[in-house]
Amino acid sequence: MSIQHDLKPAVYIYELMSNLDALKEICAGLEEEGVLYAIFSGHPDTTDDLTSKASDATKASIQTYHAIDIANARILAHNAANHSRLHVGIGINGKSAAMQMRNCPADKPVFQIETDNPREYRNLGTNAARAVKGVMFI
Secondary structure, three states, X not given: OOOOOOOOOOEEEEEEOOOHHHHHHHHHHHHHXXXXXXXXXXXXXXXXXXXXXXXXXXXXXXXXXXXXXXXXXXXXXXXXXXXXXXXXXXXXXXXXXXXXXXXXXXXXXXXXXXXXXXXXXXXXXXHHHHHHHOOOOO
């Protein structure tokens, strides 16, 4: 992956074939807690979709990476946490999403969901922000 590490400290979100509604809810959860995030997309076409629907502030944080050997949301989250200066990452692949912290084992995310419920995606974003701030999860 070619990741730009000169970004401000932020929760990294690695997405691969995500549904945009889930991504929007996760970002809203992070924003509500006042934590910055950066979105990295595994597909250039998805990056174009995200950029066209994103707010101006979010557009600057969307980048593309090459999805090599990425199997699922857990691995995406683990890689995102390892690259983030805040040590927290989120992975999204289809309906599956996971939140991971840097020192946790790759196969044991802090949270993992697979749902159609937008509230659960928002809670995942909120909990990622709370992990950064060191406060209790919801």
